[in-house]
Amino acid sequence: MTATPVSAHYDIRQPDAHVIRDDAEAIAIAHRVAALLREGASERDRSRQVPADVVDAFSNSGLWGITVPKQYGGAQVSFATLAEVIAIISAADPSLGQIPQNHYCLLEDIRLQGSEEQKRFFFDLVLAGHRFANALSETGGKNVKEIQTRIVPHADGYRIDGRKGYCTGSLYAHWLGVLALDAQDRSQLAFVRRDTPGLVIVDDWDNIGQRTTSSGTVLAQELIVPAFNLFPTYRSYETPTLAGPFAQLTTAAIDAGIGRAALDDAITFIREQARPWIDAGVEQASQDPLTIVQIGALEIRQEAAEALLERAGKVLDRASLAPDEDSVAQASVAVAKAKVLTTEAAIEASNRLFELGGTRSTQVRHNLDRHWRNARVHTLHDPVRWKYHLVGNWALNGAKPQRHDWN
CATH class of the missing domain: 1.10.540.10 (Acyl-CoA dehydrogenase/oxidase, N-terminal domain)
Known part of the structure; x- marks a missing residue:
């Protein structure tokens, strides 16, 4: 007989937040x-x-x-x-x-x-x-859009049963947003207090990167949700909204941060600890001409990624004034372009760090491999190869991107 899983403990305290004004x-x-x-x-x-x-x-x-x-x-x-x-x-x-x-x-x-x-x-x-944390995705379907979790009417509102994965932030959350399909296979989003009976948070995220995101499993076991806490999220994609580009923008911003951290640490390590190559004829690694060239290339690529991210944000800002088929498509394309460069810049900088820092940069005490691990794991959120296709299909054929969370 399988034991009933116990929800993971974390010290969730009463919040007391400052309100930011601008x-x-x-x-x-x-x-x-x-x-x-x-x-x-x-x-x-x-x-x-x-x-x-x-x-x-x-x-x-x-x-x-x-x-x-x-x-x-x-x-x-x-x-x-x-x-x-x-x-x-x-x-x-x-x-x-x-x-x-x-x-x-x-x-x-x-x-x-x-x-x-x-x-x-x-x-x-x-x-x-x-x-708030998410309990949206599932790990067992043939693709990311296949959802098995179900929501059905109940005397006290609705009942949800299912198993969720990649539930980022679940361990730290006061509330979770649980996605389930109704009888018409429409996506419904239920906001559930962390201490609700039937909601189980399993702290089983053990991937190589983004180690403290708590992106593990959440179980809904006869989880009862009041009708007031339910949102018909399927409607966000029936008409043009910025739900998809918004989600992608936030994802690309994380990758931009990872790339910047890797590049900054590479520069610091080269200045302070790396050795120049013998044929360079210089005293310090920071004077090695080929290292200088590589850092220059990384800096340009990182700044280009950050510029495209900023531009994508501004495209969303303009589209938000009057979202329609065209403006939402333009927002998706703009974010896709940023996503390509933020992904590639993060992976390249976190890899080149070791090439330019030398063998000593791989010592465990430095833990510089965390940049590569973080970049490699987080950029798997959705495949960049499909961003190239999205941008190319828009440029060549005027094809508007499909509306979903990954566009």
């Missing part, structure tokens, strides 16, 4: 939080442990509430600013940079499909500092 304040606070998160990031990667004080300091900073619309008390920062904030945090610790990524996407679901009462209730929670 874009400038959001960026300033992001830099301050990044300085805090950078300290201890390597050790957290080694131990796979994140002290509750660290997560609380992050969410209580107010950064998790910056997309809440102004009419509900939030800063409603621009898409470009949000991407910059995520990249700043992810350059300090990309695992912690990733844990609010789906939080932001869930807030977008609330904004797009919530009733007035739902928006006021859940946005108030967010501004107070409550953390």
Whole structure:
């Protein structure tokens, strides 16, 4: 007989968040939080442990509430600013940079499909500092869109049964957004308090990178959800919305942060510890002409990736004023271009770090391999080869991208 799994424990405390008022304040606070998160990031990667004080300091900073619309008390920062904030945090610790990524996407679901009462209730929670995590994807289907979890009517609202994977941030969350299909095979999103009976968080994420994202398993076992907590998320793709480009922008921003961290650490290591090659005829590795060329190439590629990310955010900002078939397609294409470069820049910088740093850069005590591991794991979110296809099909044939979470 199989034992009933016990929900993983984490010290979830009553939140007390600052409310950020505008874009400038959001960026300033992001830099301050990044300085805090950078300290201890390597050790957290080694131990796979994140002290509750660290997560609380992050969410209580107010950064998790910056997309809440102004009419509900939030800063409603621009898409470009949000991407910059995520990249700043992810350059300090990309695992912690990733844990609010789906939080932001869930807030977008609330904004797009919530009733007035739902928006006021859940946005108030967010501004107070409550953390939301996802229980969306599943690991057993033939592709990422195949969902087995089901939701059915119940006397107290609805009942959900299913098994979820890649539930980023689930260990740290006050609430989880659980995706399930109804009798018409339509996607419904239920917001569930962490301590709800039938909701089980399994802390089984053990992949090589993004080690402290808590992207493990969530089980729904006769999970009862009030009707008020249900959102018809399928509607976000029946008409043109920025749900897909928004999700992709936040993902690309994390990769941009990983690339910047890898490049910065490569430069520091070359300056302070690497040796020049014997044929260079120089005293320091930082004077080696071929190393200089490689760093120059990496810096250009990283800045190009960051520029495309900023541009994509601005395209989303313009599209948000009047989202339609054309403007949403343009947003998807713009984000796809950024996603290609942020992915490739992160992987290349984290790999070249060792080539330019030399054998001593691979010593375990430096833990520089975390950059490559983080880049390799997070950029698998969706295949960049299909971004090339999306951009090419748009350029050649004017084909609008399919509307879903990965476009």
